[in-house]
Amino acid sequence: MSVALPALQREAEEILPGVIADRRFLHENPELSFQEYETAKFVAERLRAIGLDEVQTGVAETGVVGLLHGHKPGKTVLLRADMDALPIDEANDVPYKSTKPGVMHACGHDAHTAILLGVARVLASKRDAFAGTVKFIFQPAEEGLGGAKAMVEAGVLENPHVDGVFGLHVAQWVPTGIVQARDNTAMMGANQLSIKIQGRGGHGAQPHLTIDPIAVGCAIVTSMQTVISRTNDPIAAGVLTIGAFNAGSAANVIPDTAQLEGGIRSVTVEQRDALIQRATEIAIGVGRGMGAEVTVDTSRGVSPTVNDPEMAALVREVAAEMIPADRVVQGELVAGSEDFSEFLNERPGAFFLVGTRSEEKGFVGSHHNPSFDIDEEPMSIGISVLAGTAMRFLERD
Numbered sequence: 001m002s003v004a005l006p007a008l009q010r011e012a013e014e015i016l017p018g019v020i021a022d023r024r025f026l027h028e029n030p031e032l033s034f035q036e037y038e039t040a041k042f043v044a045e046r047l048r049a050i051g052l053d054e055v056q057t058g059v060a061e062t063g064v065v066g067l068l069h070g071h072k073p074g075k076t077v078l079l080r081a082d083m084d085a086l087p088i089d090e091a092n093d094v095p096y097k098s099t100k101p102g103v104m105h106a107c108g109h110d111a112h113t114a115i116l117l118g119v120a121r122v123l124a125s126k127r128d129a130f131a132g133t134v135k136f137i138f139q140p141a142e143e144g145l146g147g148a149k150a151m152v153e154a155g156v157l158e159n160p161h162v163d164g165v166f167g168l169h170v171a172q173w174v175p176t177g178i179v180q181a182r183d184n185t186a187m188m189g190a191n192q193l194s195i196k197i198q199g200r201g202g203h204g205a206q207p208h209l210t211i212d213p214i215a216v217g218c219a220i221v222t223s224m225q226t227v228i229s230r231t232n233d234p235i236a237a238g239v240l241t242i243g244a245f246n247a248g249s250a251a252n253v254i255p256d257t258a259q260l261e262g263g264i265r266s267v268t269v270e271q272r273d274a275l276i277q278r279a280t281e282i283a284i285g286v287g288r289g290m291g292a293e294v295t296v297d298t299s300r301g302v303s304p305t306v307n308d309p310e311m312a313a314l315v316r317e318v319a320a321e322m323i324p325a326d327r328v329v330q331g332e333l334v335a336g337s338e339d340f341s342e343f344l345n346e347r348p349g350a351f352f353l354v355g356t357r358s359e360e361k362g363f364v365g366s367h368h369n370p371s372f373d374i375d376e377e378p379m380s381i382g383i384s385v386l387a388g389t390a391m392r393f394l395e396r397d
């Protein structure tokens with residue numbers, strides 16, 4: 001039996017008030033990365049009430065996994081939401097404002113969680129319409145602490161073996177109601193660059209007796225600009241930013257050390273590796289030339305979010321059956337990063353965006369900003385596209 005997608009969209013619109021209520025509850029009660037205990041409890045209770053076949057909690061500390069089996073065995077599709085908030089003080093004056101000072105859902109992960117609960121609700125009533133299993137993943141710590149990696153390491157891609165992965169992000173830079181699913185790289189990878197310069201301090205009047213880590217650091221920052229201008233393929237976007245330079249405490253003292261913090265962003269994994277290697281070589285080489293010992297740590301990072309073109313096409317195809325086709329686009333590459341890449345590195349799938357920016361309704365605050373807030377209406381599109389994509393994926397051979 002094949003799914004009638006327009007009916008799915010109507011159903012998503014019908015349950016939208018409940019989904020909005022869930023999102024607002026989560027918005028009022030945000031929790032930081034790997035501390036999503038109450039959120040996980042809320043999610044697990046909802047999934048049990050919906051009647052999923054299995055609900056597992058405490059996966060990678062605060063993650064939740066739910067399983068929904070169709071009427072007969074088949075493939076398994078993974079759908080993922082993230083649950084964490086950010087250390088930001090909410091500036092919005094709304095009834096559902098964060099009740100926790102200094103913690104706020106400023107990236108929309110509250111919406112992702114509510115949307116995926118909505119998908120579970122819709123699909124639970126359609127077991128007869130699909131074969132196989134839908135695996136719902138509610139992931140902790142997307143905001144830089146490696147929640148996706150922890151979930152993959154906890155084994156969520158097996159038992160049952162996952163064949164395809166899909167996820168979404170609400171997007172405040174995309175007009176409301178637009179669905180954006182790109183072939184290949186959708187979002188850039190980001191790697192942290194942490195550089196420690198060990199010099200030798202001394203009196204500011206006796207530089208010849210010192211190894212000045214500030215002078216070394218300046219030379220490194222300047223030389224590193226060539227990583228983008230000379231090492232990077234000009235056709236592919238790349239970014240290198242040093243965002244912190246910490247050294248010294250007095251005007252007449254040359255310090256012992258300097259610490260630089262920065263980041264590298266890239267479109268492909270190969271490009272990332274080349275940029276990281278050259279940046280590291282420059283830092284160490286320039287330091288050595290000036291007598292300092294430099295250590296570089298690039299271990300923390302997220303790889304580019306690379307969609308399988310066939311899977312991205314599936315998302316667009318499903319979306320275009322439910323909303324006007326001119327609202328379904330490939331869109332632009334996003335310089336931000338997403339740890340959904342951890343799932344895409346292991347399985348084919350696609351990560352797509354649902355526009356939530358509405359000038360008309362006044363929802364214009366950007367992500368990671370105290371004034372962030374979304375137009376909630378297109379959450380129904382998030383539900384129907386995720387649910388429809390999952391069913392189509394399971395139908396295909």
Ligand SMILES: [Zn+2]
Pocket residue numbers: 106107143367368
């Ligand atoms: Zn974010």
Ligand SMILES: [Zn+2]
Pocket residue numbers: 107108109142169
């Ligand atoms: Zn996010």
